[in-house]
Amino acid sequence: xxxxxxxxxxxxxxxxxxxxxxxxxxxxxxxxxxxxxxxxxxxxxxxxxxxxxxxxxxxxxxxxxxxxxxxxxxxxxxxxxxxxxxxxxxxxxxxxxxxxxxxxxxxxxxxxxxxxxxxxxxxxxxxxxxxxxxxxxxxxxxxxxxxxxxxxxx
Amino acid sequence: xxxxxxxxxxxxxxxxxxxxxxxxxxxxxxxxxxxxxxxxxxxxxxxxxxxxxxxxxxxxxxxxxxxxxxxxxxxxxxxxxxxxxxxxxxxxxxxxxxxxxxxxxxxxxxxxxxxxxxxxxxxxxxxxxxxxxxxxxxxxxxxxxxxxxxxxxxxxxxxxxxxxxxxxxxxxxxxxxxxxxxxxxxxxxxxxxxxxxxxxxxxxxxxxxxxxxxxxxxxxxxxxxxxxxxxxxxxxxxxxxxxxxxxxxxxxxxxxxxxxxxxxxxxxxxxxxxxxxxxxxxxxxxxxxxxxxxxxxxxxxxxxxxxxxxxxxxxxxxxxxxxxxxxxxxxxxxxxxxxxxxxxxxxxxxxxxxxxxxxxxxxxxxxxxxxxxxxxxxxxxxxxxxxxxxxxxxxxxxxxxxxxxxxxxxxxxxxxxxxxxxxxxxxxxxxxxxxxxxxxxxxxxxxxxxxxxxxxxxxxxxxxxxxxxxxxxxxxxxxxxxxxxxxxxxxxxxxxxxxxxxxxxxxxxxxxxxxxxxxxxxxxxxxxxxxxxxxxxxxxxxxxxxxxxxxxxxxxxxxxxxxxxxxxxxxxxxxxxxxxxxxxxxxxxxxxxxxxxxxxxxxxxxxxxxxxxxxxxxxxxxxxxxxxxxxxxxxxxxxxxxxxxxxxxxxxxxxxxxxxxxxxxxxxxxxxxx
Numbered sequence: 001x002x003x004x005x006x007x008x009x010x011x012x013x014x015x016x017x018x019x020x021x022x023x024x025x026x027x028x029x030x031x032x033x034x035x036x037x038x039x040x041x042x043x044x045x046x047x048x049x050x051x052x053x054x055x056x057x058x059x060x061x062x063x064x065x066x067x068x069x070x071x072x073x074x075x076x077x078x079x080x081x082x083x084x085x086x087x088x089x090x091x092x093x094x095x096x097x098x099x100x101x102x103x104x105x106x107x108x109x110x111x112x113x114x115x116x117x118x119x120x121x122x123x124x125x126x127x128x129x130x131x132x133x134x135x136x137x138x139x140x141x142x143x144x145x146x147x148x149x150x151x152x153x154x
Numbered sequence: 155x156x157x158x159x160x161x162x163x164x165x166x167x168x169x170x171x172x173x174x175x176x177x178x179x180x181x182x183x184x185x186x187x188x189x190x191x192x193x194x195x196x197x198x199x200x201x202x203x204x205x206x207x208x209x210x211x212x213x214x215x216x217x218x219x220x221x222x223x224x225x226x227x228x229x230x231x232x233x234x235x236x237x238x239x240x241x242x243x244x245x246x247x248x249x250x251x252x253x254x255x256x257x258x259x260x261x262x263x264x265x266x267x268x269x270x271x272x273x274x275x276x277x278x279x280x281x282x283x284x285x286x287x288x289x290x291x292x293x294x295x296x297x298x299x300x301x302x303x304x305x306x307x308x309x310x311x312x313x314x315x316x317x318x319x320x321x322x323x324x325x326x327x328x329x330x331x332x333x334x335x336x337x338x339x340x341x342x343x344x345x346x347x348x349x350x351x352x353x354x355x356x357x358x359x360x361x362x363x364x365x366x367x368x369x370x371x372x373x374x375x376x377x378x379x380x381x382x383x384x385x386x387x388x389x390x391x392x393x394x395x396x397x398x399x400x401x402x403x404x405x406x407x408x409x410x411x412x413x414x415x416x417x418x419x420x421x422x423x424x425x426x427x428x429x430x431x432x433x434x435x436x437x438x439x440x441x442x443x444x445x446x447x448x449x450x451x452x453x454x455x456x457x458x459x460x461x462x463x464x465x466x467x468x469x470x471x472x473x474x475x476x477x478x479x480x481x482x483x484x485x486x487x488x489x490x491x492x493x494x495x496x497x498x499x500x501x502x503x504x505x506x507x508x509x510x511x512x513x514x515x516x517x518x519x520x521x522x523x524x525x526x527x528x529x530x531x532x533x534x535x536x537x538x539x540x541x542x543x544x545x546x547x548x549x550x551x552x553x554x555x556x557x558x559x560x561x562x563x564x565x566x567x568x569x570x571x572x573x574x575x576x577x578x579x580x581x582x583x584x585x586x587x588x589x590x591x592x593x594x595x596x597x598x599x600x601x602x603x604x605x606x607x608x609x610x611x612x613x614x615x616x617x618x619x620x621x622x623x624x625x626x627x628x629x630x631x632x633x634x635x636x637x638x639x640x641x642x643x644x645x646x647x648x649x650x651x652x653x654x655x656x657x658x659x660x661x662x663x664x665x666x667x668x669x670x671x672x673x674x675x676x677x678x679x680x681x682x683x684x685x686x687x688x689x690x691x692x693x694x695x696x697x698x699x700x701x702x703x704x705x706x707x708x709x710x711x712x713x714x715x716x717x718x719x720x721x722x723x724x725x726x727x728x729x730x731x732x733x734x735x736x737x738x739x740x741x742x743x744x745x746x747x748x749x750x751x752x753x754x755x756x757x758x759x760x761x762x763x764x765x766x767x768x769x770x771x772x773x774x775x776x777x778x779x780x781x782x783x784x785x786x787x788x789x790x791x792x793x794x795x796x797x798x799x800x801x802x803x804x805x806x807x808x809x810x811x812x813x814x815x816x817x818x819x820x821x822x823x824x825x826x827x828x
Contacts, residue, residue, distance in 0.1 A: 064503075065550035066557070098450070098495035103663040106557055125554035126604075126665075128493070128501030152499050 038062075041149045048143040052076040053085060057132070057149040064124050064153065070117045071110060071134065084116020088136040094122045095131050110134075127153040213266045213274065213298075220279045221687035221705045223296065224722045227799045227809070228400040228608075230322070230352055231365040231393070232267035232408075236798065237294025238281060238646065239683050239707040239721035243596035243654075245294035250387070251430055252414055255458030255485040257438035259505050259598070259605050262398060263408040266298065268391040268436070270345045270369040272328045275299040281646070282589040282627045283571025286535045287519040289464055289481035292569065292591035292625050293648070302385055303332065303339035303373040307827050315821030321787075321812040322364065324349035339375040344368070351397065355791045355813040360802070362397030362404050362444065381421035387414045389434075395441075400800035400809055401608045403452070406441030410434060429465040438489075445804075449667045456489030456506065474522045477533075481515040487597060488545070491604075505605055507548020509597050514538045519571070528576050531587070535569030539594045543601050543618075552601055552618065555662065559618035563600060567592040567622055581640070584632035591627075595620040599654055599675045606666040609800050610673070611753040613664045614656060617675040624651040643688035653681040670753065682710040683721065699730040722798050723748055736772040743767070750797040760797035765811075766790060779823040787815040 038059040047053045054074040060067035071090060074082030090110040095101040110120035122132060133148040214233045217223045225233035226241060237245045247265035248254070254265045278297040280288055285295040311334070316327040326347035333340045346368040351359040368391075375385040389412040396405040412434035419427040440454040462483030469476050489506035519533030543549055543561040552559055573587030595617075598605060602616040631644035655678045662672040685707035692700040704725030724745030731738040743765045750760035769785035788794075791814040802809050 063550065064547060065554050096501065098493070098498050098501060099665055100667060102665050104554060105661045105663070106554065123554045125551055126501055126503035127499075128495070129498045154499065 043147050043149075045145065045147070047075070047085075047145075048138055048141055054082055055134070055136075055147055057134075059149075059151055060122055062124075062151055062153045064127060066106065066108075066121050066123045068119060068121050069132075070113075070119050072117050073136065086112055086116050087139045089139065090118045090120075090134060090136055092120060092122070092132050092134045094124070095133065096126075096128055097131050098129055124153055213269050213271050216271055216274055216277060217266060217296070219703070219726075220277060221689055221703045221725075222279050222281065222294070224705070224707075224724070224796070224798055226261075227796070228262070229396075229398040229809075230349070230360075230363045230812075231367075231396055232262055232264060232398075232405075234261050234264045235266060235296055236722070237279065237296060238685055238705075239709055240293040243599060244291060244593065245296065246290045247296045247298070248290070249298050249389070249412060249434075250300055250414060250416065250432075251289060251297055251464050251481075252412070252432040252434065253460050253462055253483045253485065254410065254412060254434050255436060255460045255487050255511075257408065257436040257456035257458045257487070257489065258405075258440070259454075259456060259489045259602070260401060260440075260607075262396070262401070262405050262440070263436065263438050266296075267393065267408065268389070268410040268412075269298055269300070270328075270367070270371075270391065272330070272343055272345050273298075273300050273369065273371045273389065275301045282587055282629055283519070283531065283533050283573060286569050286571055286589060286591055287477055287479060287517050287533050289479060289515055289517070291593055292589050292627055293593070300387055300389065301341065301343065301371060301373065302387065303341035303375040304334050305336060305339050305375060305377055305383075306334040308335040309333070309825055309827035311823070311825040313821060313823045315781075315819065317783075317817065317819030319815055319817040321815035322350050322352035324364075337377045339373075341371075341373045343371045352812040354810040355788075355793045360399050360809065361804070362399045365393055365396040367391070367393035367396075381419055383418040385416050387416070388412070397444075399802050399804070402445065402448075402606075402803050403440045403442035403454070404444060406439040408436070408438040410436040424471070425467070425469040427465070427467050429463065431463045433459075433461045435459040451494045453492040453494075454489065454505070456487070458485065458487040460485040474520055476521075477517070477519045479515075479517045479519075481513070483511075483513050485511045485513075486544075487511070503551060503603060504545055504548045505603050506597065507543055507545040507552065507601055507603065509544055509548075509601060510542045511597055512540045512542075517569075527578060528574065531571070531573040531575060531585075533569075533571040535571075535591065537567045537569065537592075537594070538565070539567075540564040541595075541597055541600055548601065548603070551603060552616070555603075555615055556618050561618075563595070563618065563620075565592075565594040565622055567594060579635075581633060581635035584630075586628070586630050588626065588628045590625070592622040592624045593654070594622045595654055595675070602675075604665045604672075606669065608803055609751060609753060611668070611670050613662075613666050613669050613672045615659060615662055615672055615674045620654060620675055621652055621677050623654045623677065625649070626651075638693040640691045641689065643686065645684075645686040647684040648682070650681040650683075652677040652679075654678075655681070684708055685721065685723075697732045699732075700727075701730065702727045722796065724796070735774075736770060739769040739771075741767040741769060745796060748797045760795075763792065763794035763796075765792055765794055781821045781823070782819065784818040785816075787817070788813055790814075 041057045043055045045053055056072045058070040060069035073085045073088055075085035077083050092110060093103060094107060095103050104123045104125040106123045108121035110118035113119045124130060130151050131148050136145040214225055217235055218225060222237050224236045226236055227233045234241060235247060256263045276299040280290060280295045282292060286292055288295055311332045313330040318325045328345035330343035348366050350364040351361055352363050353359045370390040372388045373385060377383050392407060392409040394407040398404055414430050414432035416430040436458045438456045442448045442452055460483055464481045467478040487506055488508035490504045493501040515537040517533055517535040522530045524530050541563050549561055569591035571589040573585055575583055575585035577583035599620055600616045600618045602614055605614040607614060625648060627648040629644055629646040633642035654675055656673040656675050659672045659674040664672045687705040690702040694700055706723040707721035709721045726743050728739055728741040745762055747762040748760055749757045752758045766789040767787045768789055771783040774780040793810050795808050795810050799809050801807060
């Protein structure tokens, strides 16, 4: 229980490396400032080097229009510590599973920004359930990892 | 093409020329009793006797008695008018010159769908300069004149009528009470109908083709002085459970309320002033709950409202006749879609984000005698239109597709018309005319959002950066009388520069289930259209008259424009055999084989048809006037449909028109004077 708490505190400190930035729905995406003010979703997985990793998805503002999001790949250092892993190229595709995987135009693929984050822009063109499917390609080998995160725009 | 244009003139080898500036005066005649039977009967304004039409009328049937008009049908009701191959945003359908903002993104509630045939006093169809002069677009104005209360000898009149038909087990009824006096008149008319799914030849019914409707039209007229006349009109119309077999869903309800106050003033010599102040509101909801296979239930409500006014000043100076007209309107429209994907959260978007459209149009037209028989007709028009995207959600969703789009567009556009008319006599004349105008993009074309079109099976997205399209229309028209033969006709051609059309948008993912893709409006290069109409009336004997109404349209569009073109050729040939008590009218509706739009192959060949109808009507005087009518439509029970009819959505087979139909109707009139 204590370990879990320490882990959470540490992870929160990693997440708060950046400065939260309020954005209007139509403003162009920032390229340097991580969005860490919203909710997060995480997926734990194991990389090609058999080291545990955790993908953290920082949800964008859940409103119709172009919205900036961040994604962070953490590589496990020890049982309590993760360090940003930037040895990946990240692409994503937003779809609406209820709409025959309808997608939206004008999305901006994630790029590396300071702090080990990847930042992109998802263009929500209607409300409902959206699925953001990410593809991580490891630099230096052929490892490809695919993960998705669901968000709901009310 | 040329073939199509020629066709009309082979069928009716009579050279007909005439009235300059378009098919214009077709309207003046349409409401008169000696017209070419356009309303299938004698239509008199207000409370006077209205003789029963010779067939089971509908507003659509009255519309198509004008040769310039064809119809796009998605079912048995609420057909969409096409004027010389132009439809939708290219043309305008008005009520006494008043705009009415429809509420449906899918054209399920065109303006004419809110008018019962009992409401109609006449229909004005204008194109070219005459349309501009009446506040309409150059490509076509259809103005439906509503029945008005009338002045006259003091008296009370009532009327009650009904009709039934076998093919759709349809019944309808109407009643009217009116009061008239020298200075005041009142008129209240109501009607209702309940029409079931219609049957087609070979057995079986077309599902989702019935409709229920009710309608109320009330009017009052007051003449406070010799030179002033003030009238008020209120129209309420609601239709519900209206089936559209060519669409994936039906209409739960569509409703409008329209109020108008008009006036006429003739106090000054050589000057007449008339005007109208109006306001109306429509609401609408689609309904997919009756369809058996619905991938996802949807709610699709829409609303529209318009406030507006027009003023027309007619005056003469030195034998020159001038018309100064001002039109103003403000329309608000909105529509949305909620899709229920249980158990996931509902999805929502605004297909018509709430917008306001402000329009102001001024036109000055004049008629100048050059010689005794030669007259110059010219006009100048200035139009200002502004469309403002009001909805915050709409702005954000539009911005998702059209990054950085303008939320407001304003246009100031000029128009010009010029015509020459040579009138040998009142019944023989020939004219040429040309008109130039620009049409601003409509709200749907700027900000429409995932508007599904079942004919093309594609979703449509607006383009907020559209420019106006520029149109030049030319026409040769005339009328001719030779003994017992009267003819009138027109040959016309138009060119559009920067036409507003659509192209495939591969970057935009379609939203609708099974849609082939998305399209977006853009300004194309050049579009050309040409066609002609001929009407012939031949009094063979004192009691026998032949009439022929024909039209041929064709369009040339750029190769990247994949949109259906609504040009159609066809006609109607009928005989009127009048005896003292009965009028018998055999009628032949025909069309040659021609192109039909097909979503998969773009175009297929629509077979031609020739459908026969037999109609009877008569009058009995039994203290009161009793009018009756009866007849058989599609006598030979043929399978047919028009090239503009959409196909059935459920089976992707032709949407055939009704098979053999027997109908009977009766109307009783009575008037008490004191």
